Amino acid sequence: MRLYTHSTCLAHDPGPGHAESPLRLRAVLQALDHDRFAALDRVEAPRATREQLVRAHDADYVDRILTSAPSEGHVRLDEDTVISPDSIEAALRAAGAAVAAVDAVLGGSSDRAFCAVRPPGHHATRDQAMGFCLFNNIAVAATHAIHAHGLKRVAIADFDVHHGNGTQAIFERDPRVLFVSSHQSPLYPDSGHEDERGVGNIVNAPLSPGEGSYAFRELWDGALLPRLMAFKPQLLLISAGFDAHRDDPLADLRLGSEDYAWITERLVDVAQAHAKGRVISSLEGGYNLSALAASASAHVAALGEF
Numbered sequence: 001m002r003l004y005t006h007s008t009c010l011a012h013d014p015g016p017g018h019a020e021s022p023l024r025l026r027a028v029l030q031a032l033d034h035d036r037f038a039a040l041d042r043v044e045a046p047r048a049t050r051e052q053l054v055r056a057h058d059a060d061y062v063d064r065i066l067t068s069a070p071s072e073g074h075v076r077l078d079e080d081t082v083i084s085p086d087s088i089e090a091a092l093r094a095a096g097a098a099v100a101a102v103d104a105v106l107g108g109s110s111d112r113a114f115c116a117v118r119p120p121g122h123h124a125t126r127d128q129a130m131g132f133c134l135f136n137n138i139a140v141a142a143t144h145a146i147h148a149h150g151l152k153r154v155a156i157a158d159f160d161v162h163h164g165n166g167t168q169a170i171f172e173r174d175p176r177v178l179f180v181s182s183h184q185s186p187l188y189p190d191s192g193h194e195d196e197r198g199v200g201n202i203v204n205a206p207l208s209p210g211e212g213s214y215a216f217r218e219l220w221d222g223a224l225l226p227r228l229m230a231f232k233p234q235l236l237l238i239s240a241g242f243d244a245h246r247d248d249p250l251a252d253l254r255l256g257s258e259d260y261a262w263i264t265e266r267l268v269d270v271a272q273a274h275a276k277g278r279v280i281s282s283l284e285g286g287y288n289l290s291a292l293a294a295s296a297s298a299h300v301a302a303l304g305e306f
Contacts, residue, residue, distance in 0.1 A: 002110045004044075004097035005042075005117060006090075006093035006094075006117070008093050009045075009090045009117045011084075012087045013086070014087075020119065024289065025116060027289040027293040031296055036297075036306055037304075045100060046096040047092040048096040048135070057140075058127045065091070070083070071085060078128075080131055081129050091134040091135050094119060094135065095121070098138060099140060099144045101280045102141050106278070113281070114299075117137065120283065121133045121139070121284070122138060122139075122160060125165070130189070136170060137282045138238075138282050142156060142237055145235050152176055154178075155178045155231055155236050157239070158183070158238070158284075160285045161248065162188055162250075162285060163192030164181055172201070172202055175199050178203070181204050182244075184244065205224055207219065212255060213256065216263075229274070236275050236279045238264075239282060240260075240282060241285035242292050242296060242299070243286045245288060247288040247291040248287055268302065
């Protein structure tokens, strides 16, 4: 199993007090710097190319983001999304990690990969940065799998506490991609309702504030995992947000790290059944450092079967 990351992802700095801090990624990397994960093949993430980005984003948007980095200080792209001088390089490495992981997994040099990167991606739409996200890393991976490798069925599973509105918007008219999501509702970004179905390829399973392990596992067992199995994906991608943890400050669900191990094991089962075991996961949210470290560690252990 491969671990993709890059030091520049630590240099993206939205400023003091911002929830999407470099300390998040540092906590994840420190948790994975353990004898348990000694077998991880650690790879420096390359930059995504403009061609790879414009498969998931409008060309004008890509060009605008690529030229938006300040020479010093910060630029605010929306209320929540702030960039610093190194942010665009970090975003290119984050998307590039996902692309490189697709090449490795579909090329047979690895069966699974985890992209420990930031900024996150699943709120970025075709033409808008939002929710801390610049490029939609998991969408760039999916479009690369389709256009560069010829896949016909790619599934995306998103268990971040916030709905992946950007991923849904990018693929809601593309039946080659199945998007399934559990998330808290109501909560930012106020999307992901059950009646949002795309062309039959979108499956949303909202959770109410205060719900925890039982409701989460029931939704995945009863609704989301059966849809993934029926779709028979050739590749399974995961938007791995850990902010549904009971200690996370930005939401109100009650999961623990053991729930992330459980869902990861079930997703691996789907991949084993239909995708030759091929799974790529990319880091999204998670804002309590100790909860994030424990949850990401549990996820990677289950993903790599360590």
